[in-house]
Amino acid sequence: MVVLKLVDADGTDIGMINWFAVHCTSMNNTNGLISGDNKGYASFLAEQHFNKGVAPGKGKFVAAFAQSNLGDVSPNTDGAKCIDTGKPCERNSSTCDGKVEKCIASGSGVDMFDSTKIIGTSQYKKAMELYTSATIKLSGPVQFIHQFLDMTNMTVKYNDTYKGKTCKPAMGFSFAAGTTDGPGAFDFTQGDTEGNAFWNAIRDLIKEPSDELVECHKPKPILLPTGEIDFPYAWQPTIVDTQLTRLGQLFIIAVPGEFTTMCGRRLRDNVLQVLVANGLKADSTKVLIAGLSNTYSDYITTLEEYQVQRYEGASTIFGPHTCQAYINQFKALAEAMIKNTKLPAGPKPKLLLDDQLSFVTPVIYDGKPIGKEFGDVLTDVVADYKRNTTVSATFQAGNPRNNLKTGATFLSVDYQDNSGKWIPRYTDADWSTKFIWKRTSTILGQSEVTIEWTIPSDAPIGTYRLKYYGDHKQAVTETVHSFEGVSSSFKVH
Secondary structure, eight states: OEEEEEEOTTOOEEEEEEEOOOOSOSSOTTOOSOOOHHHHHHHHHHHHHHSTTSOTTOSSOEEEEEOOSOTTOOSOTTEEEETTTOSBOBTTTTBBTTBSTTEEEEOSSSSHHHHHHHHHHHHHHHHHHHHHTOOOOOOSOEEEEEEEEETTSOEEEOSSSOEEEOOSOOEEGGGGGEETTEEOOTTOOTTOSSOOHHHHHHHHHHOOOOHHHHHHHTTSOEEEOGGGOOSSSOSSOSEEEEEEEEETTEEEEEOSSEEOHHHHHHHHHHHHHHHHHTTOOTTTOEEEEEOSOSSOOOEEOOHHHHHHOOHHHHTOTTOTTHHHHHHHHHHHHHHHHHTTOOOOOOOOOOOOGGGOOOOOOOOOOOOOOTTOOTTOEEEOOOSEEOTTSEEEEEEEEOOGGGOOOTTSOSEEEEEEOTTSOEEEEEETTSTTEEEEEEEEETTTTEEEEEEEEEOOTTOOSEEEEEEEEEEEEOTTTOOEEEEEEEOOOEEEO
């Protein structure tokens, strides 16, 4: 982990950015709630530490827990096991009895929420340790360099005797197998370098890959020849951003995808070598990777990792030499930056924002049962709760897509002070709350919202209530109207 400590001219803490490589998949693919996952929880803890008494997202201190070369880094530290037997999965294919669906990796918590807290807390603690002990002050030039790159037909030089080339995009069979953090379906498995006739026939109904593409991507068997499909527009990028930023002694490589641990390590080492060769000191120059930057172009494995064709290799869309192609490119950017050489902008990608298709149906209208009003309490709280237990209430709802509450909240947990005034203490940004929307009738447009609050161990004793902030859409006028729902009060002991 690398932490950048941010203070103002008076030395007052104003923020941090830290980079650490780990997937945000502590919340597995059965989760239907919007979540910041482990990095979101780490950010929540850090900002609560510095912004005491302030609602999440409203304080002056901002803590950004950023990504790095996370391609093959899972937060599920308990490992991949067969969910029916508890035994380890078959190693090479990540299967149980030949099926990927049963091979699932879990965190060390009692459930995915607990596992998210554990991994998030670990990142928070390490970030705070580095933040409080930071002693290296950045000084020197502030620079950036950016170049678009057509990744589809690059000659990739490794040394004086060996070179390769990149390919048009394509996804391999093992891509459909998913990972142990989120398995795929059917008979796809990881480590597949052969493919099969059945799925080849299904693929060919969409688009049969050219011989050139098949040869270029070997040993990847192609499931989707995305680089040869352009209807209704290109399925995957061909032109990507490459960018390098300098803040004094700190160099940030902005990569357009998910580099694996080893590919990222090689990239950092090669860029550092270029910087040192051009006069910078190795012991005081720091190079880091900012993953998932600018264009998203899936995964990037090393040449060796690509041969195995696990999920990451099958999702390395520009072929086996992708990692080295990026290494060569970022070395060139580093050299140009240090020498103040102006590079051409590169081929400009097409702007496709106006061409995007959406298959998400709009909200037509919201309905409510006869005798009910929006915001009515359908299932109320009970009178008394203890800390570390969960309060729950269900309300007659409108579709939350009517108003995304940007910068606001769908709920509040209100505390009654000594004067009888209700004070919001928790919102939907707090880890202790959940906002669960459920469609109860598609035809009638009816829905319900359940608000849950797991009472923190440090919550003040006293009287509380749950409050729901909703919006409903009328059928004829298509106008959206706000409403509120309030539970009965209850005591926390």
